[in-house]
Amino acid sequence: SCIPGGDMYQYAQDISSKGKNHIRNFIRNGGGYLGICGGAYFASEEVIWQGQKLPMKPLGLFSGTAEGPIDEIVNYPDYTMCKVNIMDSIHPVTISEPDSISVLYYWGPMLIPNKDTDITILGRYDKGNQPTMLIFEYGEGRVFLIGTHPEIEENSDRDGVNFGNELDDKGSDWDLMNKATLWCLKENL
Template identity: 30%
Template structure:
């Protein structure tokens, strides 16, 4: 898995006693030599992301996820079931399954495609699932998470609801995140397992205010890592940068993309 590092660029500028240099953001006056340190953007440069787009995938969810990972500076591309069956995931670090019916994903991929995804994660890849894509990662289908997704927590339909951030996470560093985010809910459930020993190794990312159950989790599978989210943090409601229009009628100033970048960095850095 690629190592994500923050690069530091150091520029040395010679300045005489009577000279000054204006540097866009900061105006600096000095005598002698001046060292200006510029920190380059921190992101997912060098990380390759495959966003699944085939039968059943909700186009706006796929578009929002593709644009989000490109915003993170990852190399993100769409892949389909046939390509996965033929081994395309060998060229990627993360595979993303957007919102859509998990049973249709299962049928379209077939045994060969499902095994390709499992093997990809077991060998050190990362799985990123949203809504139906998260259910696809549970024991109901792929078994990357040794548990299941519940039914709707807060009634049917779509709405914006607050979720509590696990700022004490022992996985992704969420200590500087807000205590809550307003996130799109769409018949969303939580994740659970009857295996309490296993569940103690699963790290919640967010909790529902209704029942304190995890709506987003991270865990490991073989040498790889897994992120599952039943709610929809991929959408930027009221913004055009996600390339999706479906939920732009909601007034939600929160953006969860920064949170998801921290999760994604943890995924690739923790995979072996």
């Protein structure tokens, strides 16, 4: 499953309880989940938006809280490039990544794990040092969550969209996303 950026509250409303169970069972039985921004919020047990817990039923794959937007990075409703520090330089998803990457921030969450959870934090926002990129196993499956938008190629037509083209992108994050996808699929990296 790949749940992109978007309205996590709408995802929670539009996907029925039965549909959410199908997604959880798919992952639990060996599937993968790639959650980008809204998809990361949706995967969490609890969602806090602008300081308020949302009355929604997210997937609950991630034992923790997704909280945003993060005004320390940019005031809502603006967006910007942000620095993400790589925390695990030996994991197959991040092994060839530099010490930090520049990624589009567009209202994404900080991903705060509950205590005593088996979650690997791969990246943290430079401002505030909060987790933004993490991985974990869910039953027999694998989950990758990221609060930023690595799929957007700012100042490039490569991604087929004009959004963010006024921003200065220091490089592509598509290799990172390719490795995350392969990891979720249990493919060789």
